[in-house]
Amino acid sequence: MKYWKQGFYDEYQEGSVEITDEYYQELLAGQSTGLIITESKKGYPILVVHEATIEETRSQKLDELRLFDSSEAVNQFSINGVLGWLNKSTRVGLMNSINIEKEAGRSETSIWIGDTKFVLSIERAIDILQQLELYALACYDTTQRHTKAIQQLETKEEIEAYNFKTGYPGKLSFTG
Known part of the structure; x- marks a missing residue:
């Protein structure tokens, strides 16, 4: 007993x-x-059965949004069909290095996606990195708008029904 x-x-x-x-x-x-x-x-x-509070439901939805924001559904682009992503520090580092190469008179540089190397003109590489940065900024803005919207919803039903996968820009696809 x-x-x-x-x-x-x-x-x-x-x-x-x-x-x-x-x-x-x-x-x-x-x-x-x-x-x-x-x-x-x-x-x-x-x-x-545990009945989630509105704040637990909101927290769950925000966690789902953060996972989506960091997933390949958002963080991915392609060069010649090769898929990958460059995080912020890599993009900044590459831009700095490529500008140094440009000042040194080089005409070409390389960008790696995973284990694939792309040899690009300096101008093309800078253009790709600028477009990626603008894309990442637009994604960040979209995620922040979704975060604010979720925080302002007033019922569990509204939070559960909220679709945060909308409004993101289309993935970028480049040719080398």
């Missing part, structure tokens, strides 16, 4: 209720599937 008084005990506690080992196992099994153990009005442990 087990005992319940806002938690499980192996020995009787003042004010606790006795439950069978079978019911104890049933409660634990239910809890492992996401149900919550709470008390009935008579003080017995029961399983209930």
Whole structure:
């Protein structure tokens, strides 16, 4: 036998209720599937479905938005059909390096996407990096607008129905 008084005990506690080992196992099994153990009005442990608060629902939706914003659904472009992404620090570093190459009189540079090397004119490489930066800025702006919209919604139903996958610019595709 087990005992319940806002938690499980192996020995009787003042004010606790006795439950069978079978019911104890049933409660634990239910809890492992996401149900919550709470008390009935008579003080017995029961399983209930967790009903998310509006703030939990909002937090979940914002987490989903952050995952989408950092996914290949947003962070991807292609050169000659090769897909990849250059993060902010890589884009800035490349732009600095390519400008140094330009000042040194070079006419070509290389950009790597994964393990594929693209040899491009300095002007083409700068153009690609500028377009990528503008694309990334537009995506950031879209994500921030969605974040603000989600924060201003007033019901769980509105939050759950909100589609944050809209409004992002089309992915960029370049030829080398």
